[in-house]
Amino acid sequence: MALPQMLIILSLLPLLEAQNPAHANITEIPITNATLDWLSGKWFFIGSAHHNPEYKQAVLKIQADFFHFAPNLTEDTILVREYQTIEDRCVYNSTLLQVQRENGTLSKFESGREHFAKLKLLRKYRAFMLAFALEDEKNRGLSFYADKPDVTPELLKVYQETAKSVGIDESEITYIDWKK
Ligand SMILES: *[C@@H]1O[C@H](CO)[C@@H](O)[C@H](O)[C@H]1NC(C)=O
Ligand SMILES: *[C@@H]1O[C@H](CO)[C@@H](O)[C@H](O)[C@H]1NC(C)=O
Numbered sequence: 001m002a003l004p005q006m007l008i009i010l011s012l013l014p015l016l017e018a019q020n021p022a023h024a025n026i027t028e029i030p031i032t033n034a035t036l037d038w039l040s041g042k043w044f045f046i047g048s049a050h051h052n053p054e055y056k057q058a059v060l061k062i063q064a065d066f067f068h069f070a071p072n073l074t075e076d077t078i079l080v081r082e083y084q085t086i087e088d089r090c091v092y093n094s095t096l097l098q099v100q101r102e103n104g105t106l107s108k109f110e111s112g113r114e115h116f117a118k119l120k121l122l123r124k125y126r127a128f129m130l131a132f133a134l135e136d137e138k139n140r141g142l143s144f145y146a147d148k149p150d151v152t153p154e155l156l157k158v159y160q161e162t163a164k165s166v167g168i169d170e171s172e173i174t175y176i177d178w179k180k
């Protein structure tokens with residue numbers, strides 16, 4: 001095997017490991033330039049579960065939600081241009097997320113507070129998750145995003161298994177009905 005291919009395969013091994021649903025535990029994986037490049041583009045909100053009442057309320061109002069991520073690798077930020085349908089109205093908003101590379105988190109300032117979420121990529125599926133306050137039973141949450149609105153049953157299973165592994169019951173997950 002040619003050396004470049006060998007190196008590519010070797011460098012993919014940890015990623016493959018991380019994709020295994022059995023390892024779908026949320027651990028701190030540092031965010032790199034490669035991560036940010038990978039995140040760049042259009043994403044669809046698929047579903048989420050939140051114990052935090054404020055987040056839970058906000059999510060229940062969302063009928064549809066997609067967004068574009070435009071990372072800035074020198075500033076460690078991601079510009080989000082988001083289109084939501086809330087109570088039958090279309091809302092456009094743009095926000096700037098801060099990237100904390102070393103602890104694998106993204107954050108956003110809102111209502112005078114900084115909200116943190118841990119990023120977990122599911123590269124194989126072109127999907128990712130955001131984990132909120134997992135250590136805090138009353139506030140923990142997990143949300144799911146993918147590059148298309150219709151996700152495979154296999155990917156759905158990964159979400160559900162991950163939710164379970166962090167102490168969120170499958171019944172708590174609400175999904176966006178993209179068929180509407
Ligand atoms: C990143 O931010 C810097 C400083 O604001 C800006 O000069 C640069 O053009 C930005 N890069 C991208 C790719 O947007
Ligand atoms: C990440 O990308 C930025 C912008 O291209 C560059 O300045 C920086 O050196 C890169 N960091 C690493 C670790 O490659």
Ligand SMILES: *[C@@H]1O[C@H](CO)[C@@H](O)[C@H](O)[C@H]1NC(C)=O
Nearest residue numbers: 091092093094095109110111
């Ligand atoms: C846009 O986002 C900001 C910050 O997240 C929020 O304060 C504002 O209410 C939002 N605007 C709309 C129209 O949703």
Ligand SMILES: *[C@@H]1O[C@H](CO)[C@@H](O)[C@H](O)[C@H]1NC(C)=O
Nearest residue numbers: 100101102103104105116117
């Ligand atoms: C991640 O790191 C940043 C900066 O180092 C820190 O402000 C933030 O509290 C950390 N977040 C978590 C969830 O550990």
Ligand SMILES: *[C@@H]1O[C@H](CO)[C@@H](O)[C@H](O)[C@H]1NC(C)=O
Nearest residue numbers: 022023024025026164165166
């Ligand atoms: C997740 O990781 C934590 C800490 O390493 C461990 O205690 C827990 O058992 C793991 N859960 C699963 C489902 O693997």
